[in-house]
Amino acid sequence: MVEILFCLAVLAGVIALGMYKAPLWLWAAGLAFTALIWQTAIHGSAGIFGFFLWLLAIAFGLLAVPAIRRAVLIAPVFKFVKGTLPKVSDTEAQALEAGTVGFDAELFSGTPDWDKLRSIAPIVLTPEEQDFLDGPTEELCGMIKDWQVRHKAREVPAEIWEFVKKHGFLGMLISKEHGGLGFSAQAQSLIIGKIASRSPDVVTIVMVPNSLGPGELIEKYGTEQQKTYYLPRLARGEEVPCFSLTGPTSGSDAATMRDIGIITRGEHGDVVGIRLSWDKRYITLGPNATLVGLAFRLFDPDNILGKGENIGITVALIPATHPGVQIGRRHLPAGNAFPNGPNWGKDVFIPIDWVIGGEKMVGQGWRMLMECLAAGRAISLPSSATAGTKAMLRFTSAYGRIRKQFGLPVARMEGVEEPLSRIIEAAYANEAARAVTAAMVSRGERPSVLSALMKYQTTERMRQSVNDAFDIHGGRAICDGPSNYLQCAYQMVPVGITVEGANILTRTLITFAQGALRSHPYLYKEIQAAQDPDSERGQEAFETEFSDHIAFSVANATGAFFHNITFGRFVVAPEQAYEMAHWYRQLGRASRNFAFLADLTVAVLGGALKTKQKISGRLADALSELYFLACVLKRYEDDGRLSSDRDLVALAAANGLFRFQEALRGVIDNFPLLPARWLMRVIVFPLGSPYRPARDALGHRVVRLVLEAPEVRDRLTRHIYVSKDPDDPTGLLEVTLKKVVAAEEAEKKLERAIRAGTLRRYHGIDWIGEAMAKGIVTESEGQLLREVEALTARVIAVDHFDPAELKPNYGNVGHNSRSVESAAAE
Numbered sequence: 001m002v003e004i005l006f007c008l009a010v011l012a013g014v015i016a017l018g019m020y021k022a023p024l025w026l027w028a029a030g031l032a033f034t035a036l037i038w039q040t041a042i043h044g045s046a047g048i049f050g051f052f053l054w055l056l057a058i059a060f061g062l063l064a065v066p067a068i069r070r071a072v073l074i075a076p077v078f079k080f081v082k083g084t085l086p087k088v089s090d091t092e093a094q095a096l097e098a099g100t101v102g103f104d105a106e107l108f109s110g111t112p113d114w115d116k117l118r119s120i121a122p123i124v125l126t127p128e129e130q131d132f133l134d135g136p137t138e139e140l141c142g143m144i145k146d147w148q149v150r151h152k153a154r155e156v157p158a159e160i161w162e163f164v165k166k167h168g169f170l171g172m173l174i175s176k177e178h179g180g181l182g183f184s185a186q187a188q189s190l191i192i193g194k195i196a197s198r199s200p201d202v203v204t205i206v207m208v209p210n211s212l213g214p215g216e217l218i219e220k221y222g223t224e225q226q227k228t229y230y231l232p233r234l235a236r237g238e239e240v241p242c243f244s245l246t247g248p249t250s251g252s253d254a255a256t257m258r259d260i261g262i263i264t265r266g267e268h269g270d271v272v273g274i275r276l277s278w279d280k281r282y283i284t285l286g287p288n289a290t291l292v293g294l295a296f297r298l299f300d301p302d303n304i305l306g307k308g309e310n311i312g313i314t315v316a317l318i319p320a321t322h323p324g325v326q327i328g329r330r331h332l333p334a335g336n337a338f339p340n341g342p343n344w345g346k347d348v349f350i351p352i353d354w355v356i357g358g359e360k361m362v363g364q365g366w367r368m369l370m371e372c373l374a375a376g377r378a379i380s381l382p383s384s385a386t387a388g389t390k391a392m393l394r395f396t397s398a399y400g401r402i403r404k405q406f407g408l409p410v411a412r413m414e415g416v417e418e419p420l421s422r423i424i425e426a427a428y429a430n431e432a433a434r435a436v437t438a439a440m441v442s443r444g445e446r447p448s449v450l451s452a453l454m455k456y457q458t459t460e461r462m463r464q465s466v467n468d469a470f471d472i473h474g475g476r477a478i479c480d481g482p483s484n485y486l487q488c489a490y491q492m493v494p495v496g497i498t499v500e501g502a503n504i505l506t507r508t509l510i511t512f513a514q515g516a517l518r519s520h521p522y523l524y525k526e527i528q529a530a531q532d533p534d535s536e537r538g539q540e541a542f543e544t545e546f547s548d549h550i551a552f553s554v555a556n557a558t559g560a561f562f563h564n565i566t567f568g569r570f571v572v573a574p575e576q577a578y579e580m581a582h583w584y585r586q587l588g589r590a591s592r593n594f595a596f597l598a599d600l601t602v603a604v605l606g607g608a609l610k611t612k613q614k615i616s617g618r619l620a621d622a623l624s625e626l627y628f629l630a631c632v633l634k635r636y637e638d639d640g641r642l643s644s645d646r647d648l649v650a651l652a653a654a655n656g657l658f659r660f661q662e663a664l665r666g667v668i669d670n671f672p673l674l675p676a677r678w679l680m681r682v683i684v685f686p687l688g689s690p691y692r693p694a695r696d697a698l699g700h701r702v703v704r705l706v707l708e709a710p711e712v713r714d715r716l717t718r719h720i721y722v723s724k725d726p727d728d729p730t731g732l733l734e735v736t737l738k739k740v741v742a743a744e745e746a747e748k749k750l751e752r753a754i755r756a757g758t759l760r761r762y763h764g765i766d767w768i769g770e771a772m773a774k775g776i777v778t779e780s781e782g783q784l785l786r787e788v789e790a791l792t793a794r795v796i797a798v799d800h801f802d803p804a805e806l807k808p809n810y811g812n813v814g815h816n817s818r819s820v821e822s823a824a825a826e
């Protein structure tokens, strides 16, 4: 018994030394002391256990001597890691160094500093930004007729183009100094979101000029001349930009582009320029563009610029009317109406000062793109996907309350509650993460890891919400036509999933595999040290990082184990966490587990991490859940800790932690090395799996809340466009919902009478009139029921067409591929 107690005390000592990152000499002293007590007071002799303790104490003691540590540990490890750590290519290094590291590093640390997240501003707009959101943005949304855009014209109408140009929508990110609106990232995010909730096609023409492309690149890297000439023209919409990076052979692997520029002299040998040949596809706004931002590989075979032959990826601005530029016809992306198409050129000569930033920026294209991508990816797609999710909630909660089957609104049925509560959770969590991330960008951060995570998570959650909304609407969502308000979102889902880094790649390669390098406190520094051509200097730098890394790993392993066996009770919650302290503790515990697992995964897999994508994908999911849950807790605080929101937080937290746990379990169950798998299981799941999904009762309460508290529904769908026009299909939902709620009691009386057989509800019978005549409902209730009946009939109606109307309106379809060679042949 005493021996068991002693062993438990030793375990507690080890946990304490590990968690507090004790130096090696303290470990040695502690082990020696333990061995002595064991030998003298507990066991009577050293025995095998005592011998083992002495051995460890001596080993730690020796390692505490710097010269010995260097010779027996650091030097061999340094040699080993040189061979096993992931190699970082030039383009990867530029991607890694491009953005900033922010709260992601806290999650990788295992001990997040919550105040760093809590100190980020909640949603703040300047009066001018707020006026723009409430004025021109609202007006624009009101002008849009989705069916006209998406089907009839298959075109964003000229008056919408005119409106967005006139009001400066195309220059939101261009500074005021250069004629743009100079809006913050938060404002851009909210404006984009509002338009997206109304029309994914229209938001695309606003979003593209305000994300990675000529405007941003000129603003950041352009020459003075490019800034003064182009920026005011772009801001006023006198130039329509597109950005051409993708080609038939270079999609996700954009850096392998075959588009080429050769440094050459003009006809008279005086002007230095570039002879370009390229073939691009999928280019949004391409068919309408007047200014093409083109990415290509630049070579200088005669070394005219003195920078060597292979200069690297370069970006230039080419007027669409420039001789040789071919703007192709249009693609038809998932049936959407926004302009998208190929462009190409062969031996097109451009002056060198068309390179963005001029001659000094040749070869800097990839770095420029990566730097802008880190911020842009955090805004455009997360904003539109979040707005899409909120719109799904707004429409589906109304429709589910209006549409009745089996005498009940479908939203009140348990089976429907399930997908509806998923939409509610997604809308709450997406908006929480969107707002925090946009605020980070507003204050100057360029979060590369978080932006990748946001891109794939918000669009995936939107995809699920759109599917859930479809299921709840049944056939009403499937039959397309002017009264269908869901199809536009359904058509746009695959676009959001694919652009700006297709989701599979973003999840499995970018978020964790690059994220671990970027956000891990020591890993990237160790790789840089290992790749240092000066081996001696490299080893020296490596020693410091590696020693700290070991202490960090031991702290996370012991910390994770301790918090797992104590159910997270001893994790320190931040000050004033109040009723959220429990979730903060669980999040802290989860973060320790993630940090431990991430660290061990990278150490064991090394360079193989890039190919073990099922492992890295699950770790990306786990990291995402931590980030989203942290944002959910922040949103709750920013929104004023409303008691009505506690269940929403609980729903998101319980499900988020469960998904987090399943992701970790997936990593461990499939980890390729058996001893590592055992160790992971002992540390992370010593007492089994602690988390369960949110209980059915919680989902039920949350759905009830949204259906019965209009202010909660409004808050959950804030910042999207809400029509009040009964002649608009979404406005009709709002108007009808109000009447349905008002008529609830009268409806119950009517239903009771129908069930009792007092009334019959068939075509050709005026059952409401009969109900009034029989005194089942009062006169005014009867009138209200008539109104509800008429409105509901319109809400549930679907469109039908004359067959001639449905004939494809694409005209004659041409050849389906383009290449420089075929262009030359024409």
Ligand SMILES: Cc1cc2nc3c(=O)[nH]c(=O)nc-3n(C[C@H](O)[C@H](O)[C@H](O)COP(=O)(O)OP(=O)(O)OC[C@H]3O[C@@H](n4cnc5c(N)ncnc54)[C@H](O)[C@@H]3O)c2cc1C
Binding pocket: 243, 244, 245, 246, 250, 251, 252, 253, 281, 282, 283, 284, 285, 333, 340, 495, 498, 499, 500, 501, 502, 503, 504, 505, 506, 508, 509, 613
């Ligand atoms: C509607 C639309 C608009 C677009 N607008 C523009 C634009 O304006 N400008 C522009 O330059 N480009 C644009 N694009 C291109 C877009 O960025 C690419 O489609 C995207 O990068 C993916 O390339 P891909 O379609 O060739 O797919 P592929 O690269 O062929 O990928 C196919 C699949 O394999 C996965 N995959 C690829 N590599 C890996 C990997 N290493 N690990 C794991 N999975 C991987 C991808 O995730 C994807 O699921 C647009 C595309 C579309 C569809």
